[in-house]
Every structure is written in structure tokens, then in C-alpha cells.
Amino acid sequence: MKILITGGKGQLGRDLEKVLLNTGKYELTCLGHDALDIIKPGNVQQIVLTNRPEVIIHAAANTNVDQCELDKDSAYLVNALGSRNVAVAAAKIGAKLVYISTDYVFGVRSSHLTFVELCGRAIPYTEFDLPDPINVYGKSKLAGEQYVASLSNKYFIVRTSWLYGRHGKNFVKTMLDLAKEKNEVSVVNDQVGSPTYTKDLARFLAELIQTELYGIYHATNGGFCSWFDFARAIFQMAGLGQVKVRPASTPELNRPAPRPAYSVLDNYCIRLEGLPALRPWEEALQEFLSEIQE
Numbered sequence: 001m002k003i004l005i006t007g008g009k010g011q012l013g014r015d016l017e018k019v020l021l022n023t024g025k026y027e028l029t030c031l032g033h034d035a036l037d038i039i040k041p042g043n044v045q046q047i048v049l050t051n052r053p054e055v056i057i058h059a060a061a062n063t064n065v066d067q068c069e070l071d072k073d074s075a076y077l078v079n080a081l082g083s084r085n086v087a088v089a090a091a092k093i094g095a096k097l098v099y100i101s102t103d104y105v106f107g108v109r110s111s112h113l114t115f116v117e118l119c120g121r122a123i124p125y126t127e128f129d130l131p132d133p134i135n136v137y138g139k140s141k142l143a144g145e146q147y148v149a150s151l152s153n154k155y156f157i158v159r160t161s162w163l164y165g166r167h168g169k170n171f172v173k174t175m176l177d178l179a180k181e182k183n184e185v186s187v188v189n190d191q192v193g194s195p196t197y198t199k200d201l202a203r204f205l206a207e208l209i210q211t212e213l214y215g216i217y218h219a220t221n222g223g224f225c226s227w228f229d230f231a232r233a234i235f236q237m238a239g240l241g242q243v244k245v246r247p248a249s250t251p252e253l254n255r256p257a258p259r260p261a262y263s264v265l266d267n268y269c270i271r272l273e274g275l276p277a278l279r280p281w282e283e284a285l286q287e288f289l290s291e292i293q294e
């Protein structure tokens with residue numbers, strides 16, 4: 001089966017390439033920003049029509065949440081219109097299209113939650129809940145979803161959250177770097193979500209693309225935590241228990257983009273369809289840390 005990956009040099013793209021190649025089932029064209037710029041419809045058409053993949057995994061995006069808030073045009077150009085360009089090209093050749101989306105398509109509901117609710121009594125979002133993004137990144141990714149759903153009739157929209165992996169910048173790597181120079185770090189404890197290992201998501205996608213079970217999926221590692229809990233788990237599992245984590249609040253950070261207080265995704269359709277569930281986030285983190293320490 002021939003697969004084309006957009007955003008192929010990003011943190012998910014790099015792990016997708018590795019995981020899909022390891023299955024021995026797929027012929028891959030994995031293109032970075034320099035080789036395939038999704039905001040150029042001509043570039044997208046030319047590559048898709050020449051390669052004629054059976055599946056396109058669209059992982060390219062403007063993922064800098066604060067930058068999206070400050071430069072709305074660029075966010076919509078890449079995440080919304082760029083995704084339209086990919087969807088139009090996929091439809092032309094009848095390819096299956098996987099659009100990687102985000103937990104940040106949700107958020108408004110959680111802005112009224114109390115601390116107790118945040119710590120475990122709030123209700124995770126299912127695929128059948130109406131999106132309610134609170135920042136430009138989430139809104140532009142949702143617009144991308146809408147283009148994909150209206151232009152392709154063989155689509156999987158896969159929402160995931162709090163990604164980390166070996167490649168690129170992410171929270172786990174930032175914490176490990178901070179531990180080299182500090183013995184105390186401040187981390188917010190008023191945002192709750194599900195950390196997800198890119199390799200686990202890639203393995204799930206490798207299964208999903210073989211099916212015709214089209215539609216929206218929530219795909220995250222199991223369980224949830226705050227960024228504060230996540231940081232503590234990283235230090236503990238990495239043998240850096242001496243690094244103290246100080247709880248901070250989101251307003252203290254004063255970042256340009258608002259963040260959802262609670263964006264836990266119920267992997268409801270995975271359960272309903274009997275697809276392989278992603279393991280708990282703690283197990284995935286433990287394996288990731290062992291892998292990068294090797």
C-alpha cells in the first residue's frame with residue numbers, strides 16, 4: 001500500500017515513518033515542509049497526482065499555539081486552507097485521508113470547572129461532543145477538520161493530545177533539559193489532559209488505515225493528568241526525583257494563547273469499534289524514557 005505523509009519531518013511524521021516502515025507493509029513517501037508546502041495548491045496537486053498514494057496521512061500543521069494566536073493569518077493559511085488543499089488532492093485520486101487534529105478543538109466547557117472537577121470529576125470529551133475551541137490554533141485546526149469532512153468521503157479525523165516523542169521539541173524533552181541546570185521548576189497544575197507518545201499514536205494509525213471505518217477518532221494514551229503531575233512523573237521515572245516541581249497557575253505564565261483547563265479525550269469510538277486501545281500514559285512515558293536513555 002502506498003502512503004504519503006505531509007509534515008514528514010515533524011515529531012509525529014518521523015515516528016510515523018519509522019513505525020510504518022517497520023510493518024513491512026507500506027511503500028512510503030514522507031515529505032517535509034521543504035519538499036511539500038501545503039499552502040501551495042499546485043505543489044500539493046503535483047505531488048499527490050504524481051505519487052498516487054492510496055493513503056495520505058496529513059500531519060503538517062502550524063503547531064505553535066502562541067504563534068498562532070499572534071499570527072492568525074498564518075494559522076488559518078496552514079491549518080485550515082492547507083488542509084483543504086490536501087483534501088482536494090486526496091479526493092481527486094480517491095485516496096483515504098487521515099487528518100491529525102487536536103484536543104484543543106475543545107475548551108469552553110472546561111473554563112467553568114472547579115479545581116476538584118479538574119482533578120478527576122470532569123467528563124472527557126467524546127467524538128460526538130460539539131467542538132468549542134478557545135484559541136486560534138484550536139479554531140484553525142477545527143476549520144481544517146471541516147474542510148476534510150466536506151471534501152473527502154474517505155476520511156479519518158484523528159484527534160490527539162500533548163504529543164511527545166524522540167524528535168522535535170516537546171514537554172518531556174524540555175523538562176529533561178531543565179533538570180540539567182535547575183533543581184526546581186514551576187509547572188501549571190490547572191490544565192488537565194492526556195500525554196500521548198507519538199510512537200503509540202503511529203501504531204494506532206498503522207491499524208486504522210487498513211480499515212474503512214471512516215469518521216472522527218479520539219486517540220490518546222489512557223488516563224489523564226495535569227502538566228504538573230506529568231512533570232513530576234517525568235522526573236521520578238527518569239531518576240531525577242531530586243528536582244522539585246512547584247505548582248503554578250496558567251495566568252502566572254501570561255502566555256498569548258488561552259489554553260483549555262480540561263481537554264481529556266474519551267477514546268470512545270476506538271472502544272465502540274473494538275480497535276486496539278492505546279496503553280496508559282504512565283506506561284508509554286516509562287518506555288519512552290528508557291528508549292531515550294539507551
Ligand SMILES: NC(=O)c1ccc[n+]([C@@H]2O[C@H](COP(=O)([O-])OP(=O)(O)OC[C@H]3O[C@@H](n4cnc5c(N)ncnc54)[C@H](OP(=O)(O)O)[C@@H]3O)[C@@H](O)[C@H]2O)c1
Binds near residue numbers: 006169
Ligand atoms: N504537538 C502536540 O502536542 C499535538 C497535540 C495534538 C495534535 N497535534 C497535531 O499533530 C500533528 C503533528 O504534530 P507534531 O507534534 O508532529 O508537530 P510538529 O513537530 O510541529 O510537525 C509539524 C510539521 O508540519 C510542518 N509544516 C508547517 N507548515 C507547513 C506547510 N505549510 N507545509 C508543509 N509542512 C508544514 C512543520 O515544518 P516546519 O517546522 O519546517 O515549518 C513541521 O515539521 C499536527 O497536525 C498537530 O496539529 C499535535
